[in-house]
Amino acid sequence: MIEIFAPAKINLALHVRAKRDDGYHELDTIFAFANIGDKISGQLSSKLSMEVHGPFGPELMQITSTEDNLIMRAARKLREKYNISLGADIILEKALPIGAGIGGGSADAAAAIKLLVKIWNIDAKDTDLLDVGASLGADIPICLKGQACRATGIGDIFHDVDISGLHEIHILLVNPLIHLATQHVFANWDGKDAGALIYGSAYENAQRGCNNLTPAAIKLCPIINDILNSLNNRDNILTRMSGSGATCFGLYHDFESCDAARIMMEQKFPNMWIRAGKII
Template identity: 35%
Template sequence: MSITVRAAAKINLHLGVGRVRDDGFHPLDTVYQAIGIHDDIALSLADDLSLTTHVADHIDPAAVPSGADNIVLRAARLLAEHAGRPATGAFEVRKDIPVAGGMAGGSADAAAALVACDRLWDLQTFDDDLLALAARLGSDVPFSLVGGTARGRGRGEVVEALADPGSWWWVAVPSAEGLSTPAVYAHFDALRPDAPEVPPSSDELLAALATGEPLRLARALHNDLQEPAIDLRPDLGDLIARGESEGALRGLVSGSGPTVVFLCDSADGARETALGLAGAGHEVVLTATGPVAGAHVVVPV
């Protein structure tokens, strides 16, 4: 018996960051969107717990954490502990979401692992319990369960699903060189010692989202981590300028980077922007639409 669960990449349409708290976390007001770049996590019955990973050509296999600390295995062990049963099963992960790219690939895999284990082990875990376990694994994992478009607060783990009438087209350009999330946040702290305790509100973004109009949404996109990310990696600023010159409505660093995403006005606009960026020498250019579902079963038991 086996099951396959699909997990989507996320982007942040709004990422407001407040002053670092005493516990080391930054308060956030963010709007997430799940887009159609995904990983597939298959889980089969087995006597012990194991993991095999296959990556797309644009991902460096060495960049994927291996061993017992892989977040997929940690998710399985956490749910097993909650359920009072052994953590067993053979995971096979097929990755297409950029690694360390600001698109929550690890978080998406953790969410998919929780769903896969819950279904294959026939636990029927309550949704609130799954969300609480997800928050213990990482700030983006609860959203990866919920998917669609959602607002995140706290450190991003308090998730509220949002109505989203739009169909949005994106181009994503990953980077061969990763960018450390802690380093970007530390640089934010250095650049913004006067950051407010309360993060900038997402209200303007939410109003734009409700219109379903790409140009209105493009004008409202916001990321407080973009300045520190570009300061650490000036090439990201050059990439944004190039993508916008190729027809994108707006370019934005995704989360803490280094992946850059571009909002386009249509499917044709996304294809044209992608072709322009590929012609400019970017070897990996991905197109995707959003919002899409969170972690969900695609091949049932």
């Protein structure tokens, strides 16, 4: 059995710049990952199958059939592209909330691609795998890359950026357990270009940037505003929403401040999904 971690994707800054003719939006974003995520494991088999477990497993099975799961879609694409007749038994441990702006499905698809490349012993070029990922979702290429960076295009053109200091940062994720559909949030964007992220390092871009999908997400899910206000205090480096929401995050220099914020948020919002971890 091989196991691959599928970490939550965090947009430390997300600048939506323009709507393209194909309906997608040009972005400028700083991606990072947290040590909080799903787990995908699997082994070689004659058929392709998947099981879903974990706290968000039942919800995922209710809204998405196994065949439509991004993991199975990625597996079928790989089999077609590399002419593979083997199968695999895949197990997803779903720990990330669904439709949460932290790329859960994208992280799973990327982890499944990595897993199956190993199980099926595929001699694949990284660029070809990125193409397979991109054909399934805008966030999958960055989840395949799995490293903090700046991205433009629809989030698929990567730029080197100084990421020093990021790995020491503690992060608190807070999700109200309200599913926000990415396309609805984009449809409510105010159309104002937030500009390019040209402030230097990833850390500086995070501090000086913003997430200009936040007003659109708050319109659809007003409690995001309460979460952001509660997270925002003098002990943290930054408070922001990730992606199209509704997950918000606080960044902290040390474990103690992050843990104190976790306890405070758990008392205030006992029914929300709240996790403390680190940027990886």
